[in-house]
Amino acid sequence: MFRTCAASSALTASRRSAGWAISCRPRRRSGTVKHYSLRRAMTAAIMIPLALAITAMAISAVAVTQRTVALLLDDQMQQEASFVLFLARHEATEGEAIGQTPTVRSPEFEQLFGVQNGFRIWSGSIVVTQSGALPAASNPPAPGFSDRSIGRQRWRSFAITYPGEPVIVEISQSSQLRDTVVREIMLSLLLPVLSLILAIGAIIYIQVAAALRPVLQISEQIDARAPSNLEPLHGHRVPVEIAPLFDAFNRLIARMRAAIAHEREFVDNAAHELRTPIAAVKARAQVVERALDGDSNRQAIARGLVAATNRAAGVIDQLLDLSRLSSSEVVRKPVDMSKLTDAVARVMVSAAIAKSQNFEADIAPDIIVEGQLEALMMVVRNLLDNAIRYTPAGGDVRVALARRDDGKVALSVSDSGPGVPPERQRAMFDRFVRLSSSEPGSGLGLSIVDRIVMRHNGEITVANRDPHGLIVTVTLPAPRGA
Structure with missing residues (x-):
């Protein structure tokens, strides 16, 4: 640490106020370019058609499932009707009252059909027995399948008769059972399908991000560069799709480097050309100043000319410094x-x-x-x-x-x-x-x-x-x- 002190004098000064801070880091300017996420756009471009395709497949699966369930339940109704008809004929052969034996009327037998299935046995036009789940009916049904609605409830029925005998067995099933079966099947498939969609989406997002990683690496390299670094980009594996952009950037860098070199050469040459006449003017002004010894007014003019040439030389030197700083790394x-x-x-x-x-x-x-x-x-x-x-x-x-x-x-x-x-x-x-x-x-x-x-x-x-x-x-x- 050292210190020098001298006497004080006055100099006209302007008023000062509180300070402020500025940063010399380059500021990023917001332009008119609209930005969007290429990663999200590519993911959406893949996922939206995929989701639509999976949705269409799901709708088709629902229709196929409903058809398959309907066929299976129809087949089950036929088997149940044949079983009940066999029991009814056995009762008639043994001379027992049709539908009144413990086998047919047992709780276990009715439980076999459940609360949404039911059976009814007709002897001619008389109902001899039925489960409690069926709605009332006044006439025996025609053989085969039929659909009917009672209130808000829809029923699917199948009737079978034995040729030559007045016994008719009717098996009915609520549509609620069929809807429940289809719903349970679809719910059991919903979670795996949704999980599959999410997993595919995550995989696609990750893969797209990996594919775009070279772009991010190039962006980071450009962002980390010093303003004076005009070397071409290199050392990257560039996807074919962005290779034209990569090459165009390097060509732009080359043109900028050439333009700056040309500008620096021009400034150097101009400064060199200016130094000589300014030095000559300064030398002549100094000669004039000495020659005018005793003429204070003209000497003052000569000294002013010398000072002006000194300032001009200083400006040239500083312009050269600024030019070198702008073009060198x-x-x-x-x-x-x-x-x-x-x-x-x-x-x-x-x-x-x-x-x-x-x-x-x-x-x-x-x-x-x-x-x-x-x-x-x-x-x-x-x-x-x-x-x-x-x-x-x-x-x-x-x-x-x-x-x-x-x-x-x-x-x-x-x-x-x-x-x-x-x-x-x-x-x-x-x-x-x-x-x-x-x-x-x-x-x-x-x-x-x-x-x-x-x-x-x-x-x-x-x-x-x-x-x-x-x-x-x-x-x-x-x-x-x-």
Whole structure:
């Protein structure tokens, strides 16, 4: 830590107010593109026809089941009728009253038919016996199957007679039994079918997700890229369906790389072409200044010309720096930020002394970050240059470097200058924006700082100090493994 102090003087300052924070990370802009889930769309495209097909199969199964149950129950009714007819003929052969023997009238016999089945034995047009489940009837039925409704109840009946004898056996069955059997069968199939649909849906969803995984991997690789990384995508197994998109993206990257290289070459050539005439103008202005010794007015004009050429040369140098930052990739290496900040501060302290400012440096030792040495030097130099330029004589300029509790590195530069109104703070880091027209500068210094910090995945916060002044804090991520 070192400190320099000098006498104070006054400088007109604008009012300052509370600070605000801005982030240098690139913001995602919402466009007009409508997004939808390809995974859900593909799953739905498969599942909806499949569900419709299964539904159609289920409806067909219900119809087939109803038909099968009806045939089976009809066959059962025929067998029951033949059995009862056999008993009735046996009674007649033995001379017993038809339908009055304990065998036919026993509870076990009636239980055989259940409450939804019933039998009736006719002798001529007289009912000699019947189960309690059947509704009343006045006439014997015709042989064969018949359907009838009594109230809300529907019945299916089968009548059989023995040729030459007046005995008619009628077996009736409630439709409720048939509906119950069909319903039980369908319910027993419903859970397996639903489970099958859900299982197929889950398998399809998982398989579609697996098929789309290369797309997600490519998206993650693009999202994780630095803005300056214009290398083509590679190292992926690309499905044939998205290969045209993949190749088109790589072609776009190649065109962008060529355009940026062309732009950088143009800026370099233009800067080189401008340096020579500006240097010549500066040299001639200095000669004129010396030749006009004793003519104060003309010497002042010559000194102004020299200062203008210095500013023009500075603008060209900063444009070159900005061009290189925009077109080059960040190659991160361990950088001793403590030594870097200390070295830049010792160089810049002379400018503070020239303006009679108090300069203070509070730099924690052994702070390492990952980044570009030259770029990080520009950050410290431009922030200090900006603070010294806008701080009045006798004011305070302070630079501090420390490691925060979360492991990140914080570089802060504060001053006691006029500060920046909140409505202008967002424009501080735009190109060619100057905070004051009374101070020399190109308006590119903070823009360069913003670009460097963004490329190092850091962020900048700006706040006004109380009662006046400005503090700019650059936060850089902790190095890997720290």
